[in-house]
Amino acid sequence: MRxxxxxxxxxxxxxxxxxxxxxxxxxxxxxxxxxxLLGALGTSATIGGGVATIQLVTGALGAPxxxxxxxxxxxxxxxxxVLAVCLFFYRKEEEARQRQMARIDREEQLAKxxxxxxxxxxxxxxxxxxxxxxxxxxxxxxxxxxxxxxAEPHKAELLRRGVVFVPFITDDTERLARGxxxxxxxxxxxxxxxxxxxxxxxxxxxxxxxxxxxxxxxVYVSLRMDGxxxxxxxxxxxxxxxxxxLPPTDGVFGGWLDG
Numbered sequence: 001m002r003x004x005x006x007x008x009x010x011x012x013x014x015x016x017x018x019x020x021x022x023x024x025x026x027x028x029x030x031x032x033x034x035x036x037l038l039g040a041l042g043t044s045a046t047i048g049g050g051v052a053t054i055q056l057v058t059g060a061l062g063a064p065x066x067x068x069x070x071x072x073x074x075x076x077x078x079x080x081x082v083l084a085v086c087l088f089f090y091r092k093e094e095e096a097r098q099r100q101m102a103r104i105d106r107e108e109q110l111a112k113x114x115x116x117x118x119x120x121x122x123x124x125x126x127x128x129x130x131x132x133x134x135x136x137x138x139x140x141x142x143x144x145x146x147x148x149x150x151a152e153p154h155k156a157e158l159l160r161r162g163v164v165f166v167p168f169i170t171d172d173t174e175r176l177a178r179g180x181x182x183x184x185x186x187x188x189x190x191x192x193x194x195x196x197x198x199x200x201x202x203x204x205x206x207x208x209x210x211x212x213x214x215x216x217x218x219v220y221v222s223l224r225m226d227g228x229x230x231x232x233x234x235x236x237x238x239x240x241x242x243x244x245x246l247p248p249t250d251g252v253f254g255g256w257l258d259g
Contacts, residue, residue, distance in 0.1 A: 016101045020108055024101045035093050042086035049079030102210065103229070109203055110136075111227050115166065115192040118178075122195060129227045131162055133246065135237050138168040138204050139218025144176055147220070147236050155190060157243035160250065162225065165191045168200055170216070207232075 025032060052075035059066035066072075111126035128134055137147040144167045151158065151165060167176045175193055194200045205215065213219060213234055220237040222230040231238075 016105055017108065020101050020104045023104050023108075024097060027104075028097070028100065031093055031097060035090060038086045038090040038093070042083050042090065045079045045082040045086060049076055049083060052076040052079055106203070106207055106210070107223075107227055107229060109206075110221075110223075113199055113203060114195050116195050117192055118188045125166075126227065128164060128192075130225060131249065132164040133162050133225055133230075133242075134164050134166055134223040135242070136166040136168060136221040136223075137218075137237060138170055138200075138220075140171045140216070141169045141174075141176075143218030143236075144169050147218075148176060150236055151239045154239045154243035155186065158239065159186055159189060160248045161243065161246040162249040163242060163246070164189070166194060167191065168194045168197075168204070170201070170204070173197075 052072050055067050056069060056072035056076055059069040059072050111124065111129070113125050114122050115125055116122050125134065137144055148165070148167060169176060178187065178191065204219075207221070208215060208217070208219065211232070217234050218236075219232065219234050221232040222237060222242065224230045
């Protein structure tokens with residue numbers, strides 16, 4: 001049986017951690033520069049538009065030293081058009097930033113979830129970073145069993161590529177049957193089991209809600225070695241594709257080309 005209790009649930013997505021913000025900046029290093037330039041240009045256009053508006057009003061009132069009304073009106077139109085364009089693109093950048101940080105935050109929350117190794121030891125999923133490509137399969141028992149069976153013909157190649165299988169059965173408390181890990185070294189490296197299932201369920205529901213996936217569906221999430229999500233979707237993992245497209249973790253490159 002799985003452990004029924006665990007640490008308090010992780011906080012929600014309302015506040016992003018400093019680590020999440022730093023990862024966002026690393027993944028999109030020029031976004032801050034673009035937002036700064038858009039902000040500076042928008043500020044300049046606002047000041048220019050304000051000055052042009054005052055000149056337009058004074059010209060319309062017949063002030064003797066005011067510039068021509070037509071020229072002031074043209075300047076107002078140009079400045080506020082530039083401001084509108086800057087605001088539009090700044091908002092797009094900020095929306096993209098928020099979506100990216102929400103995705104990174106979900107990856108960080110996933111990394112904090114705990115799993116049990118074949119020897120009974122427990123650890124966070126983040127401990128597998130750097131040498132394992134985690135493939136989480138979550139859904140009803142029949143779906144997870146089908147995924148496990150589908151991986152069998154490709155297991156040797158998947159293991160060469162550092163793939164680790166994480167089966168999470170959502171409609172049952174019994175774990176998936178395991179092979180003989182006492183004598184089979186491949187079985188020891190092939191799989192880890194989720195524990196503290198309330199936390200896993202909470203994370204999964206958040207992920208499925210963000211992707212507009214119906215609750216109760218069978219899904220998979222494939223991670224890169226650094227913990228980023230490579231791919232996710234409804235249905236069975238593409239075991240054959242993973243077994244042929246991922247670089248092996250041994251040899252000269254040692255999995256650096258994490259495609």
